[in-house]
Amino acid sequence: MSEQPIEELISGAAQHAGGWVGSLAVAQVATASDGTVVRWNHGAQELLGYSPPDVVGRHIAELLHPGADRSLGRALWETAATGRGVMGTVTAWHHDEYPLELEIWACPVPDRRRGASAVLIFAAEAHTTRRIRGTSAVWDGLFARSPVGIGLLDTELRFLRVNPALEQMNGLPEEAHVGRRLSELLPDVNAGEIEEAMRQALDFGEPVLDRHRAGRTPADPDHEHVWSCSYVRMEDPAGRPIGVIATLADVTAQHNDHLAAEAGRRRLALLSEASSRVGASLDMERTAQELADLAVPELGDAVTVDILDSLARGDEPGPGLAGGVAVRRLGKAPLTGTAITRLLAPLGRTLIFPAGAPYTQAIRARQPYLMAQLDEQAVAHVNRFTAVPSQLVDKGVHSFMMVPLIARDLVIGVATFCRTRPGAPYGSEDVTLAGELATRAAVSIDNARLYQHEHETAVVLQRSMLPQHVTPPPGIEIAHRYLPASDINEVGGDWYDVLPLPDGKAALAIGDVMGHGIAAAAVMGRLSATVRALSRLDMTPVDLLYQLEATLADLAEPMLATFLFVVIDPATGRCTITRAGHPPPAVLEPDGRAYILPTASGVPLGVGGVDFTTTEVTLPAGSIIVLYTDGLVEGRGADLDERLTDLTRLLTEPQTSLDHVCDALITRLVPGSADDDITLLTACITPPSAKSP
Numbered sequence: 001m002s003e004q005p006i007e008e009l010i011s012g013a014a015q016h017a018g019g020w021v022g023s024l025a026v027a028q029v030a031t032a033s034d035g036t037v038v039r040w041n042h043g044a045q046e047l048l049g050y051s052p053p054d055v056v057g058r059h060i061a062e063l064l065h066p067g068a069d070r071s072l073g074r075a076l077w078e079t080a081a082t083g084r085g086v087m088g089t090v091t092a093w094h095h096d097e098y099p100l101e102l103e104i105w106a107c108p109v110p111d112r113r114r115g116a117s118a119v120l121i122f123a124a125e126a127h128t129t130r131r132i133r134g135t136s137a138v139w140d141g142l143f144a145r146s147p148v149g150i151g152l153l154d155t156e157l158r159f160l161r162v163n164p165a166l167e168q169m170n171g172l173p174e175e176a177h178v179g180r181r182l183s184e185l186l187p188d189v190n191a192g193e194i195e196e197a198m199r200q201a202l203d204f205g206e207p208v209l210d211r212h213r214a215g216r217t218p219a220d221p222d223h224e225h226v227w228s229c230s231y232v233r234m235e236d237p238a239g240r241p242i243g244v245i246a247t248l249a250d251v252t253a254q255h256n257d258h259l260a261a262e263a264g265r266r267r268l269a270l271l272s273e274a275s276s277r278v279g280a281s282l283d284m285e286r287t288a289q290e291l292a293d294l295a296v297p298e299l300g301d302a303v304t305v306d307i308l309d310s311l312a313r314g315d316e317p318g319p320g321l322a323g324g325v326a327v328r329r330l331g332k333a334p335l336t337g338t339a340i341t342r343l344l345a346p347l348g349r350t351l352i353f354p355a356g357a358p359y360t361q362a363i364r365a366r367q368p369y370l371m372a373q374l375d376e377q378a379v380a381h382v383n384r385f386t387a388v389p390s391q392l393v394d395k396g397v398h399s400f401m402m403v404p405l406i407a408r409d410l411v412i413g414v415a416t417f418c419r420t421r422p423g424a425p426y427g428s429e430d431v432t433l434a435g436e437l438a439t440r441a442a443v444s445i446d447n448a449r450l451y452q453h454e455h456e457t458a459v460v461l462q463r464s465m466l467p468q469h470v471t472p473p474p475g476i477e478i479a480h481r482y483l484p485a486s487d488i489n490e491v492g493g494d495w496y497d498v499l500p501l502p503d504g505k506a507a508l509a510i511g512d513v514m515g516h517g518i519a520a521a522a523v524m525g526r527l528s529a530t531v532r533a534l535s536r537l538d539m540t541p542v543d544l545l546y547q548l549e550a551t552l553a554d555l556a557e558p559m560l561a562t563f564l565f566v567v568i569d570p571a572t573g574r575c576t577i578t579r580a581g582h583p584p585p586a587v588l589e590p591d592g593r594a595y596i597l598p599t600a601s602g603v604p605l606g607v608g609g610v611d612f613t614t615t616e617v618t619l620p621a622g623s624i625i626v627l628y629t630d631g632l633v634e635g636r637g638a639d640l641d642e643r644l645t646d647l648t649r650l651l652t653e654p655q656t657s658l659d660h661v662c663d664a665l666i667t668r669l670v671p672g673s674a675d676d677d678i679t680l681l682t683a684c685i686t687p688p689s690a691k692s693p
Contacts, residue, residue, distance in 0.1 A: 305414075483677065
């Protein structure tokens, strides 16, 4: 009897099971119409242990368990002989003498030669068939009802079957999938990358999990979707690969939530960075540039920051914008290197816009100006003002926004943002973020403006209170310098003076009010005037310091000041030195020996409750005494003792004049911008007897 009907039956059963593959030993037995066994295949021998000679020619009922109802066995072939297939469960007797429950299928096979029907019987161990049937039912239920998309693919990565969920995800019926690869079916969903992942699972046998497939499908062609995909290799009972099972879950919502959370994290990080970076310098130009640098590339591919020209010049805000607006470009990023930045005006350029221009409108309305989709049509209405917007469109700018800089209810300028990279246009979240950055930067820029104004006022005040013309008394040569702190540091209360005293003596005074700005400069002026007034009374240095302390006590706000007062008698070289917490003077004697003069340090004026003492020394004619404030010798990270050593070493170098001494000390000890004010006063003792006739 041919085995072809068996293969057809198995193939049909596999197709009916939806492609399910199970490991099942099946016995094939054929009987004559009277139940005599006429065929016993190898599978039957493996299942029941009998060889073909043991059973061929015997009645099939003899193979049942001795205690079984044999009428059931006879009914199987009798019914099959009528032309109908039957199924059932029987208990057979194994060759090794133990019962074995079998599930059997029987169907008639016409025998043209004998004119009767033989019976073809398939038998399998019942427990195994029930397990496989149950598993298949679970599989079919899962396949049909699962909300997760499931696809079966062969070793060529062609679809064999897809479940309804995957049909719905892809927007295509199962028949459109079968026999085609993903790259043929949906080429726009990173199909090449996904097929590579499936090939990896097929070749190496390790599951590939959570690979993302992204794109648009016929199910929703207007929106991007993201799917999480996993791939597992299918194997036959011998472990050979026979295909891939793919599972897909739509994670678009989670993906978008993740993107939103990540964007929020980046925004918070950007704002945090802005808090630490923007405005630390108290310099308008630097602050504007810091804003531009910070916004690229996170918020724009090209950013400019423009300040009202009147404010940039240090003037007060103008009366209005009816006639247009003039702004000065103080920030631009990137500065060079792109076609966009070459179109934008350089730093320092003053730009003038008429009343109807977008720049003027943004400043006047105090609201952001957004052009989400920048194209020729969008910029047509501004072409009458400038050709730059059209040129920007030609260079790839597709989205644009302008945000006013507002601080303390004052509009001080505007920041512009251009986007060229592919992606979404500017939206409300971008405008909000740009507004927060602009607000922080605007306050910092305005702080810098106000500080610069106060700094300049303090410098003018302080310079006006310093002696304009120092006339040294006979027997003393004088040179002096005043160097205000750099623009990034506030002016302090440093001052000096040279005062004539009775009997040909002279007083050198130098002090430093502990504070900065206009307040320190004003207190410095009061102390300076007090010293000049008291010195005319021929008061002792100690009494003079007590009076200065009383002057500080009269102030509404407590202040401290260091002070050094040196009385010199040029005729004898005798010096009386009184210190109130001030750095000690340095001396250069004619023999070239330089040193710090040892004196009692005292405490700053304003502390109170401490007695002041004087130190008396006699210096030879030709000696140079150097008075200075702490800005000359103190600095960040510098050791004071080392700096004082540098000071005395510089004094020993060859010098041509006192002016040369002053310049050498300042340029060598403070080569860069000063962190604090520097006041330097030098005096050379030259009694009349030492002068040439």
